[in-house]
Amino acid sequence: MIQVNIHHAKTHLSKLIQKVIEGEEIVIAKGNKPIVKLTQIFANSPHRKLGSAQGMIHLAADFNEPLEDFKEYMN
Numbered sequence: 223m224i225q226v227n228i229h230h231a232k233t234h235l236s237k238l239i240q241k242v243i244e245g246e247e248i249v250i251a252k253g254n255k256p257i258v259k260l261t262q263i264f265a266n267s268p269h270r271k272l273g274s275a276q277g278m279i280h281l282a283a284d285f286n287e288p289l290e291d292f293k294e295y296m297n
Contacts, residue, residue: 223247225256 224238224246231238231250238248238260248260288296 223249225249225251228252 250258
């Protein structure tokens with residue numbers, strides 16, 4: 223992890239971006255207090271398809287009934 227101050231980040235932004243692309247973690251600090259982290263955005267994130275798990279989950283008819291183990295705690 224590399225930590226730089228705001229002035230250094232403004233002056234060397236393109237070099238810092240290249241380091242992030244290469245896998246380095248860059249933190250920008252103000253007065254030695256970290257405030258921002260530069261991270262890479264990955265364009266190949268998987269696309270979710272709604273309904274793709276349809277039919278894979280089955281609930282029992284009594285799923286919402288009280289459990290026998292907890293009857294003593296029920297009113």
